[in-house]
Amino acid sequence: xxxxxxxxxxxxxxxxxxxxxxxxxxxxxxxxxxxxxxxxxxxxxxxxxxxxxxxxxxxxxxxxxxxxxxxxxxxxxxxxxxxxxxxxxxxxxxxxxxxxxxxxxxxxxxxxxxxxxxxxxxxxxxxxxxxxxxxxxxxxxxxxxxxxxxxxxxxxxxxxxxxxxxxxxxxxxxxxxxxxxxxxxxxxxxxxxxxxxxxxxxxxxxxxxxxxxxxxxxxxxxxxxxxxxxxxxxxxxxxxxxxxxxxxxxxxxxxxxxxxxxxxxxxxxxxxxxxxxxxxxxxxxxxxxxxxxxxxxxxxxxxxxxxxxxxxxxxxxxxxxxxxxxxxxxxxxxxxxxxxxxxxxxxxxxxxxxxxxxxxxxxxxxxxxxxxxxxxxxxxxxxxxxxxxxxx
Numbered sequence: 001x002x003x004x005x006x007x008x009x010x011x012x013x014x015x016x017x018x019x020x021x022x023x024x025x026x027x028x029x030x031x032x033x034x035x036x037x038x039x040x041x042x043x044x045x046x047x048x049x050x051x052x053x054x055x056x057x058x059x060x061x062x063x064x065x066x067x068x069x070x071x072x073x074x075x076x077x078x079x080x081x082x083x084x085x086x087x088x089x090x091x092x093x094x095x096x097x098x099x100x101x102x103x104x105x106x107x108x109x110x111x112x113x114x115x116x117x118x119x120x121x122x123x124x125x126x127x128x129x130x131x132x133x134x135x136x137x138x139x140x141x142x143x144x145x146x147x148x149x150x151x152x153x154x155x156x157x158x159x160x161x162x163x164x165x166x167x168x169x170x171x172x173x174x175x176x177x178x179x180x181x182x183x184x185x186x187x188x189x190x191x192x193x194x195x196x197x198x199x200x201x202x203x204x205x206x207x208x209x210x211x212x213x214x215x216x217x218x219x220x221x222x223x224x225x226x227x228x229x230x231x232x233x234x235x236x237x238x239x240x241x242x243x244x245x246x247x248x249x250x251x252x253x254x255x256x257x258x259x260x261x262x263x264x265x266x267x268x269x270x271x272x273x274x275x276x277x278x279x280x281x282x283x284x285x286x287x288x289x290x291x292x293x294x295x296x297x298x299x300x301x302x303x304x305x306x307x308x309x310x311x312x313x314x315x316x317x318x319x320x321x322x323x324x325x326x327x328x329x330x331x332x333x334x335x336x337x338x339x340x341x342x343x344x345x346x347x348x349x350x351x352x353x354x355x356x357x358x359x360x361x362x363x364x365x366x367x368x369x370x371x372x373x374x375x376x377x378x379x380x381x382x383x384x385x386x387x388x389x390x391x392x
Contacts, residue, residue, distance in 0.1 A: 015074075016049055016070075016073075018230055018233050019049065019073050019230070020047045020048070020049065021228075021233060022078075022228035022230060022233075023047045023066070023068070023081075023085055024044065024047055025228050025235050026082055026085060026227070026228055027044060027045075027047075027066070027085065027089060028044070029226055029227075029235070030085075030086060030089060030117060032342075033116070033117060033118055033341060034116060034117070038093075038097055038116065041096065041097045042092070042093060042096070042097060043064075043096070045059075045064045045065055045066050045092060046063065046064060046065040046066070047065070047066055047067075047068075048065055048066075048067045048068075049067065049068055049069075049070045049073060050067055050069070050070060051069070051070050051071070052069040052070075052071075054125065054126065055069065055124060055125055055126075056068065056069050056072050056084040056087075056123065056124060056125070056127070056129070057069055057072070057084050057085070057087070057088045057124070058088065058091075059088045059089075059091035059092050059095070061095055061096075061101075066085065066088045066089070066092065068081070068084060068085065068088070069084075072084060072129065076129050076130075076131055077130075077131050077195065078195065078199065078227065078228065078230070079130055079131075079193070079194055079195040079240070080129040080130035080131045080132075082227075083119075083120050083123045083129070083130050084123050084124070084129070086117055086118065086119035086120065086123070087114070087119050087120055087121070087123040087124055088124075089117055089119065090110060090113040090114045090117050090119040090121070091105070091110060091113070093113040093116070093117060094107075094109045094110040094112070094113040097113070098112060098113060100113075106121060118338070118339055130192070130194065131194075133192070133245070134192065134194060134245060134248065134249060145178055145246055146246060146249070148174060149171055149174065149175060149250065152167050152168070152170050152171035152174065153167070153168070153171055153370060153371050153372055154371070154372055155167035156168040156171065156369050156370060156371035156372075157371045157372060164369050164371065165369065167371075168369050168370050168371070169298045171370070172217070172295065172298060172299070173298070175218070175219070175247075175250065176219075176299070178246075179219045179247070179329070182329075183329060189244050189331060190244070190245075191242055191243060191244060191331075191332060191335045192242070192243070192244075192245055192248055193240050193241070193242040193248075193339060194240065194241060194248050194252065195227070195238045195239070195240055196211075196214070196222075196238075196239045196240070196241050196251065196252050196255050197238065197239050197255055197259070198238070199227050199228070199229045199230075199236050199237065199238035200229060200232075200236050200237070200238070201229055201232055201234060201236040201237075202236075203224075203237065204277075204281050204284075205281050205284075205285055205348060205350065206262070206281055206284035206285050206288060207239070208348065209284075209285050209288040209289065210255060210258055210259070210288055211224070211239050213254075213258075213288055213291070213292055213295075214241060214251045214254060214255060215241075216292075217292075217295050217299070218243075218247060218250055218251045218254060219243055219244075219247045219329065219332075220241040220242060220243035220247050220248060220251045221241065221242045221243060221332055221333070221335075221336045222239055222240070222241045222242075223239075223240055223242075223336070223340055223343065224237050224238070224239055224240075225237065225238060225239075225240045225340075239255075242332065242335060242336055242339065243332060254370060257370055258287070258288065258291065258368070261287065261368055262280075262283070262284045262287050262288075265283075265287070265364050266280050266283055266284070269283060269360070269364075270283075275357070278352070279354055279357050282353050282354045282357040282358045282361065283357050283358070283360065283361040283364075284361065285358060285361065286357070286358040286359060286360060286361020286362040286363075286364070286365060287361045287362070287364050287365035287368065288361075288365060289361075289362055289365060290361065290362035290363065290364065290365020290366040290367075290368070291365040291366070291368045292365075293362075293365075293366065294365070294366050294368070
């Protein structure tokens with residue numbers, strides 16, 4: 001029983017009620033990867049939260065209950081919580097479906113359950129939560145990559161437009177060449193999947209354009225997945241990107257940067273116009289498509305700043321002018337095919353668009369420069385920054 005000191009407030013009680021409801025919803029959703037026979041044998045358990053010091057959660061066969069650490073659910077993003085939930089679901093599956101009661105907790109049948117549920121067999125005990133692993137530096141070679149990208153993006157803050165453009169182009173070229181090198185030498189690489197942006201019941205058209213931008217230029221695999229929306233107490237959707245730790249870090253940062261750029265420039269653009277939310281979408285899509293055309297020109301070796309440099313103007317020396325061709329990563333595609341065995345595609349119909357506002361957005365998008373370093377904060381709380389002049 002809670003003491004007076006630890007008694008929960010009505011706000012915390014409501015928050016925990018919603019979290020428990022969300023866990024129950026996510027438990028049901030997670031069954032979609034199972035075949036019908038296995039799915040029918042999985043019976044919904046109870047869910048609870050408690051304070052723990054040495055584990056993230058546990059499955060209790062006696063109570064038929066999945067219990068998660070209160071600190072985990074209150075202080076970590078939802079994708080990190082789901083990783084632990086799936087791990088505990090695998091314990092339930094191993095015991096109640098595969099009959100693993102005579103095996104060690106993480107024995108062969110548990111490993112089989114993890115494979116079938118797409119669960120991480122390590123996500124228990126003192127294993128670092130997903131957001132911590134994304135934030136943590138993983139190896140010297142990978143650290144050098146992130147440091148280099150950070151430095152180049154910091155240089156992209158230059159007040160000299162040409163130097164800023166060249167620094168950003170060099171950062172993108174470095175990222176692309178690093179990934180092409182991994183593919184050319186068939187180097188082993190581990191992949192992670194993280195939520196990007198906010199989960200919601202409804203997403204605007206610009207959210208889908210931004211998702212395509214990340215997948216087309218930043219070496220990640222993106223998919224809209226069903227997930228619980230805490231604020232609405234209902235299931236909605238969120239963008240999940242998969243890739244190496246470095247690429248997911250960069251993709252999360254680019255996503256946050258572009259969104260902030262859109263918001264700050266829309267406030268200025270709409271200051272005395274009184275335009276509605278749908279016109280913001282036209283403006284935002286224009287920005288994203290303008291930035292896309294800029295990235296495409298850079299990847300094809302058509303960056304005007306490169307031509308100025310070759311003509312003798314002072315500025316950044318960009319190594320090479322050969323077009324960079326993006327290749328699909330077969331290991332990432334294999335990982336995605338396992339993680340998402342069944343997917344569907346859909347098209348959004350554009351009911352109306354103000355072409356003038358869209359074209360204005362394109363102009364702003366062509367001026368967008370990704371600058372400053374990749375933050376070391378968790379992906380759920382990435383620092384939002386303004387444009388290259390530091391404006392919000």
